[in-house]
Amino acid sequence: MAINDIHTPVLLERCIELLAPALQKPGAVLVDGTLGMAGHAEAFLTRFPELTLVGLDRDLEALAIAEERLKPFHDRIHLVHTVYDGIGDALDSLGIPEVDGILFDLGVSSLQLDQVDRGFSYSKDAPLDMRMDNTSELTAERILADYSEQDLRRIFQEYGEEKLAARYAKAIVEAREHTPFVRSAQLVSVITAVTPVVVQRQGHPAKRVFQALRIEVNQELAVLERTIPAALEAVAVGGRIVVMSYQSLEDRIVKRALAKATSSSAPAGLPVELPEHKPLFTLLVRGAELATDEEKAENPRATPVRLRAAERIRRAE
8 A cells, every 4th residue: 555545644735835935945944843654745845846854753663664755855855863852953963054944743643543553542452652762761551560640640630631530540550450551452441441431422531541641651742842942943034834733732832832932022011112022933823723624524633633833034133
């Protein structure tokens, strides 16, 4: 099966539309901070024949697939194995002081979701891994074995926004005294057993727990908190950034960072805003943009997406 048949990039045309004004000039550089299987990257390289692309990914398997897919553009790409908060170091290593566009497509990639043995899905039995970078040490299995009941409750509450966090943490700690958690079906079984039937009717009871474990394994929110300011710093005047989030915790971080970048730094009460206090960026879309009903029907993974975008209008003086 061709890679295009298993991977449909989310909001592809909208991303191109938003970034195009910054990428049409000769020598433009785009950073794809979440390269994945290079669906977005391939489209940008095709549409903009003079574009140079820097692709970042923490997943070595994704990088290998992307490298193969992007062979026709080999002289215009730089692929870097790094978590996306390493964007500054990656650009420094390539001698690129600033870029014209940045794209982030956050969350779990299609590759990671579709490969059962990665353990990201609660609907299929697999080892409790959940690492986006299989060279890192922390796995979901280790978390379920080593974290205290209090810490499990905390991550389920904070990263899964799970109302039954305390109940689930208690059940997990009790269950692991008899049998260690090594496969996802074990975890789903324990969670389902202590979930009221009325709650089960509202959706899969393990969904939020799996999200929380994945975020903890990969430190996704802590990384994102560092990433957006670093990315904004790399954008040239006239350059643009587009970020797609898939859950409210990610989107909140992006929204807060963009709000700061697009706000005046003038102290309250100043009668006139001095030039050095003017915003560095301007928003390109109002609020968070959602996928159309048509796109959701064609690509169900676009259903939860929230897109935000901004353009740099000046450098700090």
